Amino acid sequence: MRVTRAKAAQPDTPPRPPRTKPAEVRLEELMAAAEKLFLANGVEATTINAIVEEAQVAKGTFYHYFSAKTDMLAALAQRYTRQYLEALERAVNACEPQDWVGKLRAWVHASVQTYVDTYRTHDIVYTNHHHHDRQNRDKNAVLDQLLGILEGGRAAGAWALPQPRITALLMYSGVHGVTDDAIAAQLTDCSGFARDVADDCLRMLGVGVKPAGPTSR
Template identity: 60%
Template sequence: MRYKTNHTASAPSKVRRVKPAEVRLGELMSAAEQLFLAKGVDSTTINEIVELAQVAKGTFYHYFASKNELLAAMGERYTAQFLQRLEEKIETCQADDWLGRLCVWIQESIKAYADTYRLHDIVYTNHHHHNRSNREKNAILAQLQLILENGTRVGVWQIAEPRITSLLIYAGVHGVTDDIIASPETDREHFIRVVLADCLRMVGVSER
């Protein structure tokens, strides 16, 4: 004789998936970026940011004490993305092609800055630019300096002070790119070729 059991299959309980902290941070910063670009920092409220990011307001304050702290984090993310964009282009060159890597660094620096200057201006406030030891600038300089040091090591050029030359190229590239941002009708490709030629003369080589 078979006996019926009273056991019934229970429905699987719903497990609430908690997003990793880096995902929530990314969502908050992406929402803020969208709103800051559309409305400006001062006109954007924290309520609007959390609503667009679809997180609780308490989540915002778990990570940031204020919009200023959020902006600082966005600045770090901007620099990381900028560096990654340059690195990906640099890595298309042969490992020992230091002239090619320098050319790519200069060309892509102009393009990346011109493409993202509005976000750059939002996350890099005036006081940031006057911080002479800011780590974001130093991270970009270190990338360029490594190229110059290795090029000197293998004899592509002779640079006595790679750090100083890096500062000159960095400041020059950044400064001249403001010119094409202010004059969008400028022929960008021609502009990049001229800047590249001038930077290469600075290190004593001709454009390839």
């Protein structure tokens, strides 16, 4: 009589990771590595060899996406603006659809907080941008986002606004200007500061706000 031995149970073998990462993952890792090194060492002192070593990719991968560090800086600027816009959009979308005062407050607060958190990257990727660059696509993207809130609030009767674009420009420049001043002053209470800035923006629109105490520094 033939006895058949049962095969020993084989341990589950974990699936092998893919040999190559998706192109968008490789690109993001490469740019994240460059940003880290630029912040730590400066752009001039950071070599392409150092970037690919930090990202753990071949040097050819860098040249697949960029011809030089200047091209990478331009891509980092677009990445910075995209992430900035996404942060503002998340804050605004958390508000009720018709809460236009809340949306403006959220936009101002997120704009201040995100700028404070990322200004060092901002200063690296926008080091060559000047006020005479009047076709600044990145600035216009953020401006259009604010303009949408102002026009939406006007249509809903939240405020009267004869020149929404002029007001958006004043608010955009003002928020960034006062945040630069707060960064220079090493502001400690970003939330209180952002609330005060939002209050002043609302006063520009004729919306009454309760007076708050002085901002902590």
